[in-house]
Amino acid sequence: SQTIHQWPATLVQPVGSPLSLECTVEGTSNPNLYWYRQAAGRGLQLLFYSVGIGQISSEVPQNLSASRPQDRQFILSSKKLLLSDSGFYLCAWSRRDRGLQETQYFGPGTRLLVL
């Protein structure tokens, strides 16, 4: 069966510090990968998605970046965090061999608080 892991589970960082959140998927190959942010009391905002190693599409211009160094690894980074980066970050994956109407499966999330 497939599983998706995210770490850390929670993170408290000062403004201006760097960020690295990691997401890994097990039990499948060549998945689509996604990063979402959920701000307090709000819906989900798609930040990045990737259809393959080194292929990243950005949905929202901001001080965050994403990388996919391996097939099942997706990393969200920032060089300098802002207060507005606080939120709940969710990684998700979907199969690419089942057509386009695909279900996404979410990780447990990382709660980030920038102080």
Add this chain to the structure above:
Amino acid sequence: GDSVTQMEGPVTLSEEAFLTINCTYTATGYPSLFWYVQYPGEGLQLLLKATKADDKGSNKGFEATYRKETTSFHLEKGSVQVSDSAVYFCALFSNFGNEKLTFGTGTRLTIIP
């Protein structure tokens, strides 16, 4: 572009009450429709989905029917439990141009014993 409009929350119900959370959508073509649930402190879990008109998705006592004529996918449950307290997200996936999930803003549901 694609959009999903959900019933504003929060919603508070007594245990065993009937639940409806409204969801309507705007999309090109024939999207797939989803309900995701987020329990406190956790990520999202797929609750149910429907991929074509008149399909009914169901899981854990929840149901939603894909209504193309009204562009709706309302979530219903006949008798809610305290353990159903969570945030519910309606979403669509359209493969016409924007091949990504579009989410509603979520509806927080609280069930009181």
